[in-house]
Amino acid sequence: MAPKLDPIESAKRNAAYRAVEDHFNSSMRFVGIGSGSSIVYGVEAIKAHLDKNPAPPNHMNWFVPTGWNSRKVIEKAGLIPIAFDSLPGDSMMEVCFDGADEVDEELNCIKGGGACLFQEKLVAARSKKFVCIADYRKNQKRLLTSWPSxxxxxxxxxxxxxxxxxxxxxxxxxxxxxxxxxxxxxxxxxxxxxxxxxxxxxxxxxxxxxxxxxxxxxxxxxxxxxxxxxxxxxxxxxxxxxxHGMNGDQAQAAGLQGGQKPVAVYFGLENGEVLKRDYKEIEDLGK
The missing domain is CATH 3.30.70.260 (ACT domain)
Incomplete structure (x- = not known):
């Protein structure tokens, strides 16, 4: 029997499973995997999905890590990593899952607490969409509210x-x-x-x-x-x-490759629920 998680870890896990349920499917070819504690649960959720819903015949799921640590998480789950610079030149990742140190009400993020920010930005901008997994502590109206720098x-x-x-x-x-x-x-x-x-x-x-x-x-x-x-x-x-700036949907609509901001953020809450915030809600706020 798996040990019971503390409230923060449980919140991260709930957010990860909901994000993967909404944005991952077994037919995807390339998927980005970020760094940090929340992404451990994202990879766990992807593995559980693939165990129940195997990839189509002759199809390979490849997972692009944002650093050494995320590569090890991918390998430990029995998934297949591929280095960012080994992606075929014309290929995009269908989605990347990553965490954040803080997220504001416009879905701007602070990232880099785990020292992988350059590769995280490379992967986000090469993905059709970046989906962020976080716990309730990261949800703030403005950046640098709780995260210090x-x-x-x-x-x-x-x-x-x-x-x-x-x-x-x-x-x-x-x-x-x-x-x-x-x-x-x-x-x-x-x-x-x-x-x-x-x-x-x-x-x-x-x-x-x-x-x-x-x-x-x-x-x-x-x-x-x-x-x-x-x-x-x-x-x-x-x-x-x-x-900051555009997310993947907005970038592609403008004829660009991808964006830095998440299309949606999933915050695991203390009560076991998950709060989803997406950019369409933000666009409505700005009207």
């Missing part, structure tokens, strides 16, 4: 200059992420880059800007997109842990 992946040689420029644009307390054992030095990503965690004040949404708020950075008040684009311009920055 924005993860930024940087070239090791440039980390000091990036820290200096982050201070200029409003994050003087940004810090290089290091291992808990100090002598082992900075944490390195799968690209052998460093992670900087940059605190900023709570971020404005597009709704705030539409209603007259100034998110340009004046008085250190930024909206999500403006700040993400400003940080990305800093020399030495590979990627920013703000997932």
């Amino acid at each position: 924005i993860p930024i992946e940087v070239a090791p040689i440039a980390h000091a200059s990036v820290l200096k420029e982050l201070a200029v644009i409003g994050s003087p307390d940004a810090k290089l992420r290091e291992h808990s054992l100090e002598k082992t030095g900075p944490i390195q990503t799968d690209q052998s880059f460093y992670i900087i965690d940059a605190p900023f004040p709570k971020l404005l949404s597009a709704f705030d800007v539409k209603n007259g708020a100034d998110g340009s950075g004046k008085d250190n008040q930024w909206d999500v997109t403006t700040l993400a684009e400003r940080i990305k311009k800093i020399n030495g920055v590979l990627e920013v842990g703000l997932f």
Whole structure:
């Protein structure tokens, strides 16, 4: 008999099973698998689905990990991983499942707490849709409400200059992420880059800007997109842990490949239920 999960882990598991039920089927060829604790349950749900509903004859299900850890989760479940750079050039993932550190009411996300943000963004933007699995703690009206900082992946040689420029644009307390054992030095990503965690004040949404708020950075008040684009311009920055802009459906409607934002987020709640929020609901709010 499996051990009973604590309320947070149970919430993640419930969200994962609901997300997979709504967005996965056995005929899919390529599926993205993100990093983090919620995705363990996503892979568990996919395996359970395939056990009950095997793939069609002569069909292979391939799973694209966003890092070393997610590859191991895929392999442990008996599923078949394929590296992102081994995907056929004209192929898209039908869906990717991933978690988030925080999600705002417009479905913008902070990601990178697990130091895989660059590959997570690559996979999201190569997927027809990104579906986010989270627990109730991640559901906030604005980003940087409960999660303290924005993860930024940087070239090791440039980390000091990036820290200096982050201070200029409003994050003087940004810090290089290091291992808990100090002598082992900075944490390195799968690209052998460093992670900087940059605190900023709570971020404005597009709704705030539409209603007259100034998110340009004046008085250190930024909206999500403006700040993400400003940080990305800093020399030495590979990627920013703000997932914003279009989602996959919107990108494809515009003739583009894919988007960074999720089409839907599934929040597992404390009472055992699952709250689903999708972008169509957000579009209705903005009208």
